[in-house]
Amino acid sequence: MSLVDGGLVEGGMAAPTRERILDGAWRLFVEQGFAGTTITQIEAAASLAAGSGSFYRHFRSKEDVLHAVVDREVERVDAERNVGPELSDTGGDVRVALAMEFQQRLRNLQRLDPLVRLVQQEREHLGGSRDYLGDLLVDRNVTVRSERFAAWMERGAIPKRDPEALATVLMCALVGYRMSSDYFDRPPGDTSEEAFITTLIDLVVGP
Amino acid sequence: MSLVDGGLVEGGMAAPTRERILDGAWRLFVEQGFAGTTITQIEAAASLAAGSGSFYRHFRSKEDVLHAVVDREVERVDAERNVGPELSDTGGDVRVALAMEFQQRLRNLQRLDPLVRLVQQEREHLGGSRDYLGDLLVDRNVTVRSERFAAWMERGAIPKRDPEALATVLMCALVGYRMSSDYFDRPPGDTSEEAFITTLIDLVVGP
DNA sequence: GTCTATACGAAGATAGAC
DNA sequence: GTCTATCTTCGTATAGAC
Numbered sequence: 001m002s003l004v005d006g007g008l009v010e011g012g013m014a015a016p017t018r019e020r021i022l023d024g025a026w027r028l029f030v031e032q033g034f035a036g037t038t039i040t041q042i043e044a045a046a047s048l049a050a051g052s053g054s055f056y057r058h059f060r061s062k063e064d065v066l067h068a069v070v071d072r073e074v075e076r077v078d079a080e081r082n083v084g085p086e087l088s089d090t091g092g093d094v095r096v097a098l099a100m101e102f103q104q105r106l107r108n109l110q111r112l113d114p115l116v117r118l119v120q121q122e123r124e125h126l127g128g129s130r131d132y133l134g135d136l137l138v139d140r141n142v143t144v145r146s147e148r149f150a151a152w153m154e155r156g157a158i159p160k161r162d163p164e165a166l167a168t169v170l171m172c173a174l175v176g177y178r179m180s181s182d183y184f185d186r187p188p189g190d191t192s193e194e195a196f197i198t199t200l201i202d203l204v205v206g207p
Numbered sequence: 208m209s210l211v212d213g214g215l216v217e218g219g220m221a222a223p224t225r226e227r228i229l230d231g232a233w234r235l236f237v238e239q240g241f242a243g244t245t246i247t248q249i250e251a252a253a254s255l256a257a258g259s260g261s262f263y264r265h266f267r268s269k270e271d272v273l274h275a276v277v278d279r280e281v282e283r284v285d286a287e288r289n290v291g292p293e294l295s296d297t298g299g300d301v302r303v304a305l306a307m308e309f310q311q312r313l314r315n316l317q318r319l320d321p322l323v324r325l326v327q328q329e330r331e332h333l334g335g336s337r338d339y340l341g342d343l344l345v346d347r348n349v350t351v352r353s354e355r356f357a358a359w360m361e362r363g364a365i366p367k368r369d370p371e372a373l374a375t376v377l378m379c380a381l382v383g384y385r386m387s388s389d390y391f392d393r394p395p396g397d398t399s400e401e402a403f404i405t406t407l408i409d410l411v412v413g414p
Numbered sequence: 415g416t417c418t419a420t421a422c423g424a425a426g427a428t429a430g431a432c
Numbered sequence: 433g434t435c436t437a438t439c440t441t442c443g444t445a446t447a448g449a450c
Contacts, residue, residue, distance in 0.1 A: 033242070035240075035243065038425060039427085040424095040425075048433095048434075048435095049434070049436085051436090052436070053426090053429090053434095054434050055427095056426095056427065056428080057433060057434080058433095062425095062426075116390075117327075120324075130391070133391075134390070134391030134393070138387055138391065138395045138396065142395060142398075143396075146396075161406065161409060162402065164396055165402045165403065165406040166410075167396065168384075168395050168396040168403060168406075169380055169384075169403060169406050169407055169410065171383070171395065171396070172381075172383030172384040172387060172403075173376055173379045173383055174379075174383070175382075175386065175387060176378070176380055176381070176384075177375075177376075177379040177383075179382065179383070179386060180345055180379060183330075183341070184337070184345065186341070188345045188349060188375050188379060189345065189349035189350075189353075189374065189378070191372050195372045196372065196375060196376060196379075199368065199372040199373060199375075200376055203373075203376065203410040206413065206414070245442085246443070247444095255415095255416075255417095256417060256418085258418090258443095259416070259417055259418075259419095260416095260417095260445060260447090261415070262445095263444090263445065263446080268444085416449105416450085417448105417450075418447105419447085419448095419449105420446085420447085421446075421447090422445080422446095423442105423443090423445100424442090425441090425443105426439105427438105427440085428437105428440095429436105429439095430436095430437095431435085431436085432434085
């Protein structure tokens with residue numbers, strides 16, 4: 001049982017203050033942005049007296065905790081990295097394998113949206129973390145998918161094309177769909193996720 | 208001849224203070240964000256005395272000028288709206304028509320990036336403008352393109368598919384490519400714009 | 415309409431007792 | 433490590449002369 005608000009974790013042990021500060025700062029930064037969040041709010045969220053400088057016993061400044069928060073989240077992304085099912089897991093049906101992969105990617109993108117937004121907002125202050133996040137979110141995904149597509153092309157499961165460019169196009173389409181949906185609070189062109197994925201698969205597999 | 212910095216416009220007439228404030232605020236908001244920009248900076252950019260409240264003779268608050276700036280930019284987007292060349296303009300070559308259209312869309316997206324970012328940053332304060340921008344940037348584009356695709360499908364120029372879903376997928380791919388490039392300061396998967404567009408065309412037209 | 419001067423509040427950060 | 437209390441800086445906004 002986990003009582004995050006009370007600062008307790010499984011087993012009833014009180015979470016270290018530093019962790020509580022990171023948890024609270026992360027939530028507040030996501031909800032209000034970095035500039036919109038005050039040290040006082042972070043202290044309150046960490047069950048410290050609001051307005052006391054207790055925060056400063058654990059972090060040197062507001063920017064300091066921003067870096068710590070972002071780095072922790074980027075590490076989590078790294079740890080949770082996963083790819084879609086192998087073709088063999090879906091009875092050799094390439095359409096099913098693609099559908100599962102695209103759905104999973106859209107879910108992942110949605111989950112990562114708060115982090116992406118925060119990093120975007122504070123891009124000037126987050127040079128290194130931003131580079132690493134780009135590598136994690138984009139390049140490694142393209143690499144892994146393009147290798148898979150190349151294998152499928154060899155087997156004749158999908159038409160032959162430049163596998164890296166294909167992987168890039170598909171990833172960009174999914175990124176664009178998710179960002180448009182988040183940005184405008186509705187799917188682009190009123191195209192449902194299902195119709196979007198179906199069309200994407202048709203384009204990849206061919207008629 | 209236009210001397211924006213000096214507050215002059217064609218003809219040598221001094222631009223009204225209100226316009227100079229809008230120009231300066233727009234530039235500063237793009238460079239530093241809304242929260243990161245001070246009234247004092249806006250005044251200086253408009254050639255008013257820094258720290259004097261002269262700003263307040265023209266706008267009631269910082270939020271007020273934000274709305275005015277965003278609305279002005281959205282109106283400009285609306286005025287500049289344009290679509291790619293007709294099929295007949297390219298000698299009936301659908302690949303050429305698509306290439307020109309995609310290139311133009313990528314250029315447009317790049318030009319609109321500052322506005323999109325600003326609206327994203329201050330989304331809470333910009334409800335109405337945001338809805339309208341979504342309509343302008345996404346839905347109208349999808350509508351216009353899907354009608355065109357439907358006509359091309361009738362003529363047998365491209366394979367038959369759901370034209371609206373196809374237009375959505377393509378627009379999302381371009382949005383994702385541009386946003387990834389801007390976000391990480393490099394194209395995703397190190398795929399050049401040319402290779403990206405070529406692959407996109409191959410997917411649409413078929414082998 | 416623009417200036418000088420300033421009131422007011424908010425937020426980051428520190429000092430020192432416990 | 434946490435508290436009370438406070439310092440300092442900065443930014444919004446206003447008052448009133450010109």
